[in-house]
Amino acid sequence: MLFHTKKILFTVFTILFFFSTCQKKKQQKETIKTKGVVNEIVANSSDRDLKDIKKDGILKALVVYSSTSYFLYKGQPMGFEYELLQRLAKHLNLKLEIVVSDNLDTQFEVLNRGDVDIIAHGMTITNQRKWEVDFTEHLFLTKQVLVQKKPDNYRTMSWSNLQKNVIDDPLDLIGDTVSIRKNSSYVERIISLANEIGGEIYIDTLDSKLSTGEIIDMVVEGSIKYTIADENLAKINASSNPILKIDVPISFSQRIAWVTRKKAENFRKVVNEWILSERQNLDYFVIYNKYFKNKRFFKRRIKSDYYSLKNNQISEYDDLIKEYTKKLGWDWRLLASQIYQESKFDPNAKSWAGAKGLMQIMPPTAEDLGITDVTDPVQSIRGGTTYLNQIYDRFTDIPNEIDRIKFTLASFNCGYGHVRDAQRLAAANQLNPLIWEDNVDKMLLALRFPKNYNKPIIKYGYVRGTEPFIYVEQIFDRFQHYKQFIDQEQQK
DSSP, X not given: OHHHHHHHHHHHHHHHHHHHHHHHHHHHHTTTEETTEEXXXXXXXOOOOHHHHHHHTEEEEEEOOBTTTBEEETTEEEOHHHHHHHHHHHHTTOXXXXXXXXXGGGHHHHHXXXXXXXXXXXXEOOTTGGGTXXXXXXXXXXXXXXXXXXXXXXXXXXXXXXXHTSOOSGGGGTTOEXXXXXXXXXXXXXXXXXXXXXXXXEEEEEOTTOOHHHHHHHHHHTSSSEEEEEHHHHHHHHTTOTTEEEEEEOSSOEEEEEEEOTTOHHHHHHHHHHHHHHTTSHHHHHHHHHHHTOHHHHHHHHHOTTBTTTOSOSOTTHXXXXXXXXXXXXXXXXXXXXXXXXXXXXXXXXOTTSOBTTTTBOHHHHHHTTOSOTTSHHHHHHHHHHHHHHHHHTOTTOOSHHHHXXXXXXXXXXXXXXXXXXXXXXXXXXXXXXXXXXXXXXXXHHTTSHHHHTSXXXXXXXXXXXXXXXXXXXXXXXXXXXXXXXXXXXXX
């Protein structure tokens, strides 16, 4: 009897286990199959997940070039998404690679193809979008509002007269036209609103390459009458355009999040854990407020000549940099990145070691180069590029151009002799003395320690190797950003 009972229990357990396993498999397939319809977009998407990302050591993020997400200001890449991505990459111990979206319509395609790992562009979570992608935990909540322009003479109008000339209720949109970027969540919302109020609202679809900020500017210019925007974006843009009216809500609060592939479950899990942790962190709110609530900072940067969304300019010294980069044969934006690294474009900058000027040239070197005033931008850039050229010409043994430039920059920072020492140490450690990354750069770091700088092959002794290592890395990282924002332009 006892044996029979055990047999029955075993059979029941087996059936339950089988049922549970089937349910798990069914749940796993739900991302690919919905209501019996196979989602070919998801089925054919890349299988790249956390393991693959970690193996490559690179986090590839698709961002939008806009006034809040990612831009260049006074030579420094900035933006809400950019700052958060830096923190995420550091948290995951990955190198961040930024890819700027040139067409919002193709973002999901780029993601599912595996070209990037995440779309770091605040998107409204909608069921329609969930068909082909998955969202992270939300970054913040906002609502959609109507963006319209007040009459040009609104300051002299009475309140009652002003009300007659603007929309204060979404019902007043019946029979009118709203201009919206196609395939955006704003289109979905206007269609739903028209159904809710039982009237026709016409949609003028705009180019998907336009950012929300650019579309809001079109309202200010009068080229379009109305548009829809997330309230936080509308508020910060309206802070410099008081002629805008942005207080008519079009939706309830909505969740704004980043986007991942449906198949990237493990990656999404760690990102979600990180977002939940970040939302409890004071730094997160400081970053958010910086880009969406700090009206003074917003006004200051949009008026600056060195704001990438306004001008194709990095600094006021661009023309000088272009002129003196000719003899180097380098991309002028690379030299601009070095000058930012040295002085942040401050001609009066002075280091703790006594280096001065835009290119932070030491007094003995300045004397050798014939520089009489290191604070003079012309003399500093002319002398600095001459010195770079002298160093560059001494590295004829380096076959790769990029490596040769990195050896030159490192020597500019810590001295030519120390870099040659690092090459000798690389050869002694079975590394390639002619390659910078993961070879000579590591040996510069190693020259911080007595066991290395006291070796007979080392001629110049101790060096603070961390400085040139970071120096070269940051200059090239910034250079990549400059290439995203600033046109090369034809050298004359």
